[in-house]
Amino acid sequence: MTSTEDVHTDEQTELAARLRLVVGRLHRRIRIDGRESIPPLQLSALATVEQHGPLRLSELARREAVTAPTMSRVLTALDEQGLVIRTPDPNDARGVRIVLSEEGAARLAEVRSHRTALVARRLARLDDAQRATLVAALPALEALLVEDD
Structure with missing residues (x-):
């Protein structure tokens, strides 16, 4: 070099x-x-179901990079809170698919709104030039989220 x-x-x-x-x-x-009253993995699972659902437990576990038993415990907790609904899998009579309940969608929206307000308060502490720099950097930061092929 x-x-x-x-x-x-x-x-x-x-x-x-x-x-x-x-x-x-x-x-x-x-x-x-x-x-938040929802632990991070439960919150992440809700967001994944919202974005990609309905999902089988195995697919949700894969997307969240956890084992099926771990995801089963997460789904049990979410189900007990009324945040997800288990529906029959039309392609496999033994399987179920997970979808968000209305309450799950509302809680997820509430968490997002609260977190956005927290970031907005932090942004308000910056001067105009610093905020403009962040605005200019957003496309580059968003490009970091694109998966490698």
């Missing part, structure tokens, strides 16, 4: 570390300040 490539790699590594740290801390702060 040339020294220019070394500097470029060092800069990217530093940028990656700083970005990881700030995103992680901001996420944690939002979660703590949000004081």
